[in-house]
Amino acid sequence: MATSSALVLFSGGQDSAVCLAWALARYERVETVAFDYRQRHRVELDCRGVFLSKLREQFPAWEAKLGEDRVLDLGVLGEVSDTALTREQAIGFAESGLPSTFVPGRNLVFLTFAGAMAYRRGLNVLVGGMCETDYSGYPDCRRATMDAMAKAMTLGMDRSMPVETPLMSLDKAQTWALADDLGGGALVGLIVEETHTCYLGDRSQRHDWGYGCGTCPACDLRAKGWAKWRAGR
Numbered sequence: 001m002a003t004s005s006a007l008v009l010f011s012g013g014q015d016s017a018v019c020l021a022w023a024l025a026r027y028e029r030v031e032t033v034a035f036d037y038r039q040r041h042r043v044e045l046d047c048r049g050v051f052l053s054k055l056r057e058q059f060p061a062w063e064a065k066l067g068e069d070r071v072l073d074l075g076v077l078g079e080v081s082d083t084a085l086t087r088e089q090a091i092g093f094a095e096s097g098l099p100s101t102f103v104p105g106r107n108l109v110f111l112t113f114a115g116a117m118a119y120r121r122g123l124n125v126l127v128g129g130m131c132e133t134d135y136s137g138y139p140d141c142r143r144a145t146m147d148a149m150a151k152a153m154t155l156g157m158d159r160s161m162p163v164e165t166p167l168m169s170l171d172k173a174q175t176w177a178l179a180d181d182l183g184g185g186a187l188v189g190l191i192v193e194e195t196h197t198c199y200l201g202d203r204s205q206r207h208d209w210g211y212g213c214g215t216c217p218a219c220d221l222r223a224k225g226w227a228k229w230r231a232g233r
C-alpha cells in the first residue's frame with residue numbers, strides 16, 4: 001500500500017507550524033518547503049531551522065516521519081512585486097481594501113512550485129496554513145482559490161494534487177487550541193518561542209505569545225488570539 005504523505009508549506013510562522021504538526025499527526029511521511037522571495041521579515045526563514053530541530057528533539061514519533069526540508073529561491077517574485085508597486089498601483093491597492101502587505105499572486109506561485117516538488121518527491125497532498133477567517137483581505141488565501149489551484153495542478157500534472165488547509169475556518173484562538181490538541185504544552189511552547197509572525201521582523205520584544213513588535217497587524221492578531229484562547233481554557 002502506498003504511503004500517505006504530504007508536503008507542508010512551512011514558512012516559520014505560527015500558522016504553518018501548526019499545519020506541520022497537523023500533517024505529522026495524520027500522514028506517514030512529511031516533508032517541508034519554504035520560499036525565499038526576499039521578504040522583508042527574513043527572520044521568519046531563520047526561525048525555521050531552529051523550530052524543525054527542536055520539533056525533532058521533543059517529538060520522537062514525529063521525528064521518524066519528518067523528511068527533507070527545502071528552501072526554494074523565488075527572488076523573482078520579490079522583483080515583480082517591487083516593480084509593480086508604483087504610486088498609481090499602490091493607491092489602487094488601498095482602494096481595493098487589500099492591505100499593503102499583499103503580494104499579488106504569491107500563494108498561486110508557492111502552490112505551483114510546491115505541487116511540482118510534491119510530484120517529483122512522490123508526495124500525495126499539499127498542506128498550507130491559508131486561512132480566510134482572520135485575513136479576509138487576502139484573496140489568495142480563500143478556500144475557493146485553493147480548490148481552483150488544486151484542480152489546475154491536478155489537470156496540468158495529470159496527478160491528483162489536493163491542497164489541505166486545516167486552518168481555513170479557524171480563528172487565531174482556535175489555532176492555538178489546535179496546537180495544544182496536537183502537541184500539548186510542549187508544542188505550544190515551541191510555537192511561542194521559535195515561530196515568527198511580526199511584519200516588522202522584531203525579535204527583541206518577548207510577550208506571552210512570543211516575539212514581535214506588538215503593534216503591527218500580524219502581532220495584533222497573534223496577541224488577541226492568544227488572549228482569547230487563554231481566557232477560554
Ligand code: ZN
Pocket residue numbers: 197198199200201202212213214215216217218219220
Ligand atoms: Zn509586529
